[in-house]
Amino acid sequence: AQSVTQLDSQVPVFEEAPVELRCNYSSSVSVYLFWYVQYPNQGLQLLLKYLSGSTLVKGINGFEAEFNKSQTSFHLRKPSVHISDTAEYFCAVRPMNTGFQKLVFGTGTRLLVSP
Amino acid sequence: NAGVTQTPKFQVLKTGQSMTLQCAQDMNHNSMYWYRQDPGMGLRLIYYSASEGTTDKGEVPNGYNVSRLNKREFSLRLESAAPSQTSVYFCASNPQSGQGNYEQYFGPGTRLTVT
Helix, strand or coil: CCEEECCCCEEEEECCCCEEECCEEECCCCEEEEEEEECCCCCEEEEEEECCCCCEEECHHHCEEEEECCCCEEEEEECCCCHHHCEEEEEEEEECCCCCCCCEECCCEEEEEEC | CCCEEEECCEEEECCCCCEEEEEEECCCCCEEEEEEEECCCEEEEEEEECCCCCCEECCCCCCEEEEECCCCEEEEEECCCCHHHCEEEEEEEECCCCCCCCCCEECCCEEEEEC
């Protein structure tokens, strides 16, 4: 079974400051990794994903994440945040096993960007 | 493409009433999912349908039933609503294995209040 831990339930930051949202996972098999973003009163949309290859993954809106297999982490970063980045961010994993597999989500981190 | 659509957007029920949440996708995806989102708990899987004609329980299936009406549509039914079912419900779909895309696509959500 897999589990995803997002230790920070809320991260306040000032506009134009850098931010890192942490994600750690546990799995007995290799996994694919995802970050989703949920803007207020909306559904989730994919921010970025790691399937294979380079461990540094770039996503939409200037976000990037780095997969660290030894530390089982997939932290999300942005060098300079905007007010419009205020949202909830979810980390998720999916086993690489063949056949039908489900996504396992973390509990989310609320990013609050203030002027 | 409309993607994943859900109806209704909002609903208020009294305890004991029943209702069906509708979900449809126009992306020819094989798999569909129902999640509930509660503060501090992230997304929890209620039921899923790996392919047309099959449905399975997720983490929190009690009090719910589902129907995979056809490849496009996947409905969630509350037979006798309880206040504990007050939540935001999301439907999602995914092409599933063999197509190289493991991303799930989410609908805009249904905000349900049970009084």
